[in-house]
Amino acid sequence: MAATPLALAGCSGELSALDPAGPRAANLALLWWVMFWGAVVLFVLVMVLFALAYLRTEWIGRLTPGQWIVGGGLVLPVPVLVLLTGTALVLGEQLLPRGAAPVQLSAHASRWHWSFAYPDGTIMSDDILHIPAGQPVDITVTAEDVIHAFWIPRLGGKIDAIPGRINRIRLEADAPGSYWGQCAEYCGEGHDIMFFRVEAHAPDDFAALLGEASR
Numbered sequence: 421m422a423a424t425p426l427a428l429a430g431c432s433g434e435l436s437a438l439d440p441a442g443p444r445a446a447n448l449a450l451l452w453w454v455m456f457w458g459a460v461v462l463f464v465l466v467m468v469l470f471a472l473a474y475l476r477t478e479w480i481g482r483l484t485p486g487q488w489i490v491g492g493g494l495v496l497p498v499p500v501l502v503l504l505t506g507t508a509l510v511l512g513e514q515l516l517p518r519g520a521a522p523v524q525l526s527a528h529a530s531r532w533h534w535s536f537a538y539p540d541g542t543i544m545s546d547d548i549l550h551i552p553a554g555q556p557v558d559i560t561v562t563a564e565d566v567i568h569a570f571w572i573p574r575l576g577g578k579i580d581a582i583p584g585r586i587n588r589i590r591l592e593a594d595a596p597g598s599y600w601g602q603c604a605e606y607c608g609e610g611h612d613i614m615f616f617r618v619e620a621h622a623p624d625d626f627a628a629l630l631g632e633a634s635r
């Protein structure tokens with residue numbers, strides 16, 4: 421465990437969910453940290469109990485089986501579960517797309533690339549998804565052949581791309597920039613190269629791009 425902070429220092433970067441660049445991704449990163457520290461606290465607690473039992477300290481010998489069951493079976497897990505489950509419910513609920521976002525785009529997965537389209541059906545070229553920065557964007561996700569998954573770790577959660585089904589995900593980038601996405605469901609030998617790029621533009625630039633695309 422001593423090495424964990426070191427290992428986590430390497431968690432920034434293009435495909436890191438712990439380096440959020442949007443409010444939805446920030447929710448997920450916060451949930452990750454709550455789960456992580458919850459697990460750390462539990463681990464330490466269990467290790468302390470283990471050490472006390474091993475050292476056979478006097479007061480631990482005085483505990484009755486009933487006290488162990490109530491302490492370990494109720495008093496310990498109830499607040500932990502309430503905290504962890506509550507956080508997950510609240511943060512997860514905020515990810516749901518309610519109503520329709522002003523910008524609607526679509527993503528179509530096939531072995532082994534992505535194609536993206538503007539609302540009027542114009543295809544965006546070169547495996548690049550253009551979005552406006554600073555506002556929520558809805559992306560409808562479908563697939564051609566097998567199940568893939570659409571995932572841009574720095575912008576938000578992932579969603580399955582399933583043939584014959586339309587799934588919707590809402591994402592948002594805080595600032596203009598480039599973000600990387602990757603298919604997150606094993607889909608065959610080209611799975612590892614099934615990545616794409618998201619270009620977030622200032623709203624004016626995005627509107628200009630939309631205008632160009634529809635001409």
Ligand SMILES: [Cu+2]
Nearest residue numbers: 603605607611
């Ligand atoms: Cu895949």
